[in-house]
Amino acid sequence: MADSDTSKDENNNPEVEIVPAPAAFKSDVWKHFGFAVSKNAKGEKVVDRQWTMCKHCHSKLRYNTGNTSNMRSHLTTHHPEKFADSLTNQVLSGQKTLKEAFSTTMPHNSARAQEITRYIAEYIACDLRPFSAVDGKGFKRLVAKLEPKYHMPSRAHFSQTVFPALYRETKERVMLNLKQSECIAITTDGWTSRATHSYITITAHVLTSEWEMQSYVLQTRQLSESHTGVNIAEVLKSAVKEWGLDKIGTRIAVVTDNASNMRVAVKEAELSPHIRCFAHRLNLAGLKVNAVSRLLGRVRRVASFFHRSSTATAVLTTKQKLLNLPVHKLIIDVVTRWNSSLDMVERYLEQQQAVAAALLSDELRHKSREIDTLDTSDIANAEDLVKILLPIKKATTVLCDESQPTISLISPLKQMIQDSMATDNHGSNAIAQMKAAILKDLTDRYQGEDEKFMQESSALDPRFRTLQHLGSGEREDVFERIKFKASQMQQQVKNVNAVP
Numbered sequence: 222m223a224d225s226d227t228s229k230d231e232n233n234n235p236e237v238e239i240v241p242a243p244a245a246f247k248s249d250v251w252k253h254f255g256f257a258v259s260k261n262a263k264g265e266k267v268v269d270r271q272w273t274m275c276k277h278c279h280s281k282l283r284y285n286t287g288n289t290s291n292m293r294s295h296l297t298t299h300h301p302e303k304f305a306d307s308l309t310n311q312v313l314s315g316q317k318t319l320k321e322a323f324s325t326t327m328p329h330n331s332a333r334a335q336e337i338t339r340y341i342a343e344y345i346a347c348d349l350r351p352f353s354a355v356d357g358k359g360f361k362r363l364v365a366k367l368e369p370k371y372h373m374p375s376r377a378h379f380s381q382t383v384f385p386a387l388y389r390e391t392k393e394r395v396m397l398n399l400k401q402s403e404c405i406a407i408t409t410d411g412w413t414s415r416a417t418h419s420y421i422t423i424t425a426h427v428l429t430s431e432w433e434m435q436s437y438v439l440q441t442r443q444l445s446e447s448h449t450g451v452n453i454a455e456v457l458k459s460a461v462k463e464w465g466l467d468k469i470g471t472r473i474a475v476v477t478d479n480a481s482n483m484r485v486a487v488k489e490a491e492l493s494p495h496i497r498c499f500a501h502r503l504n505l506a507g508l509k510v511n512a513v514s515r516l517l518g519r520v521r522r523v524a525s526f527f528h529r530s531s532t533a534t535a536v537l538t539t540k541q542k543l544l545n546l547p548v549h550k551l552i553i554d555v556v557t558r559w560n561s562s563l564d565m566v567e568r569y570l571e572q573q574q575a576v577a578a579a580l581l582s583d584e585l586r587h588k589s590r591e592i593d594t595l596d597t598s599d600i601a602n603a604e605d606l607v608k609i610l611l612p613i614k615k616a617t618t619v620l621c622d623e624s625q626p627t628i629s630l631i632s633p634l635k636q637m638i639q640d641s642m643a644t645d646n647h648g649s650n651a652i653a654q655m656k657a658a659i660l661k662d663l664t665d666r667y668q669g670e671d672e673k674f675m676q677e678s679s680a681l682d683p684r685f686r687t688l689q690h691l692g693s694g695e696r697e698d699v700f701e702r703i704k705f706k707a708s709q710m711q712q713q714v715k716n717v718n719a720v721p
Contacts, residue, residue, distance in 0.1 A: 238266075239255035239258065239276060240257075242254065242255055242256065248289045250292040250293050253277065253304065254282075256270055256272070256273060257272060272284060273292060275300075282295060325370065326370050326372040327371060327372070329372065329374065334372075337364070338374060339387070341355065342387050343387070345384075346387070352380050355379060356376055398429075399437070400469065402428065402429070402469070403471060404427065406427075406476065407423055407425050407473060407475055407476070408426065408475075409421060409476075418445075419445065420443055420444060421442055421453065421456055423438075423439045423440050423460045425466070426625075434625045439460055439463075450481070450482040450483070450486040450489060453482060453483065453485075454485070454486040454487075457486060457487070458490050472493055472494070473492050473493075474496065475487050475490075475493075475495050476497075479498065479502050479666065494670075496628055496671070496674075499616075499630075499634070499635070500617055502666055503613050503616060503638075510654045510658055512602075512650070513651055513654075516595075516599060516602055516651070517562055517566070519593060519599065520566055520603070521554065521565065522592060523569065523580075524552060524553045524568075527576075528550075528553060532585070532588075533585055536582055536585055537572075537576065540575040541575045543578075544574050546572060546575050547571065549568060550568075551565075551568055551576070553565065559610060560617060562610075563607065563611075566607055567607055569595075569603070570600070570603055570604065573595070577594050580592060580594060598649070601649065602651055602652060605649065605652045612637060612638055613638055613659075615637075616634040627682070628678045629679045629681065629684070632672075632675045632678070632679040633679060633685050635663055635667060636690040636691070637690070639660060642660050673699075673702065680699050680700065
């Protein structure tokens with residue numbers, strides 16, 4: 222039998238022998254309760270585990286194994302001060318209260334914590350957020366509301382641990398998809414950041430076994446050296462090797478802009494076929510005619526004048542209302558993008574009456590002496606210019622509306638633009654020169670094998686399979702070439718299957 226205590230109750234009743242609870246009983250109530258000792262018929266001391274006894278008042282309570290509720294209720298009702306002292310001592314000794322126990326953070330290596338950390342990393346990557354997002358007060362409050370036990374890691378943990386692991390996992394998955402693809406095309410373009418650092422981005426495009434297009438940005442690398450074709454070629458070759466594209470055993474088609482250094486780079490990297498961006502080509506065609514450049518320059522000066530002066534803007538707004546014209550601001554174009562030039566000319570033609578009235582007003586007359594309004598012939602040329610550029614804008618809109626534009630679009634759109642540029646006896650010499658420049662530019666850029674490749678691509682697209690944009694002779698030639706290539710592919714398959 223365990224060592225027993227003898228004690229008097231709070232009312233000084235005779236001593237009662239109480240056996241302490243076993244050490245395995247961890248509840249705080251056992252500091253105030255034990256088991257009473259009694260004598261059996263033989264006079265031997267025995268401990269009755271079905272009853273507990275309060276050490277303070279010797280009250281006996283029925284005890285069910287593991288259930289201490291009645292003892293805790295007794296202490297709270299009859300000995301609250303003693304029970305409170307006991308709880309205080311436990312807190313001071315380091316034992317957690319219920320509130321503390323439920324407010325503890327989950328271990329950072331737990332499955333739940335790792336899952337939340339990964340989703341935060343994917344949020345940063347997918348939405349292109351900075352690492353400092355995890356330090357944001359509002360973001361921390363949001364996460365704490367969703368999961369109070371989660372402890373937000375530092376931005377260094379994300380940048381040095383989480384993201385490298387996520388990148389390796391994603392890269393392995395992308396490389397596997399690329400390896401399983403039979404046809405691959407890459408697009409590449411150079412660009413400059415706001416900090417004037419030059420970069421080159423390379424994206425791969427593949428068709429899955431379910432004929433779904435998937436695109437992967439393989440890399441965006443800083444290009445600090447000179448942007449020569451040779452240097453860009455080294456970047457292309459490095460990317461092809463790093464992502465295992467050189468081991469796939471198929472030709473890699475490349476789409477770039479129309480710069481000469483890109484043409485040299487693709488040739489040096491031994492990639493083919495090389496397709497130059499049609500939308501980029503349209504942006505460069507036709508605006509280098511001197512008469513057109515002068516016309517755009519005059520419209521640009523007028524628009525810039527109204528943009529610089531708040532007084533001029535207010536006067537223009539007043540004239541627009543008096544003439545019942547839309548209250549629109551004039552547009553200033555980006556000189557390397559003809560579509561913005563078209564928008565600028567269209568807006569000027571819409572507002573030409575209001576512009577002329579504003580420039581002749583008393584408030585602006587002395588300020589606008591260096592501004593020349595367009596005369597009748599200029600207005601006629603501007604209207605013709607809009608008519609010429611509208612088909613090109615339509616072609617560009619078609620390309621931009623396509624979420625995944627393909628090469629099959631080029632041949633029909635090119636033919637549509639060429640038909641709209643047919644020369645006639647109407648219009649000025651400047652307009653005729655512009656039409657000739659656009660026709661020559663498109664003809665020079667897409668001819669020979671490039672043109673044949675685009676025509677064949679259009680024939681394989683269900684939207685253009687009849688090749689209505691071509692003459693009957695050209696259509697037959699395209700169909701014959703496709704039949705010949707199909708028979709070659711069929712023979713290659715037979716040869717492969719015949720190998721033991």
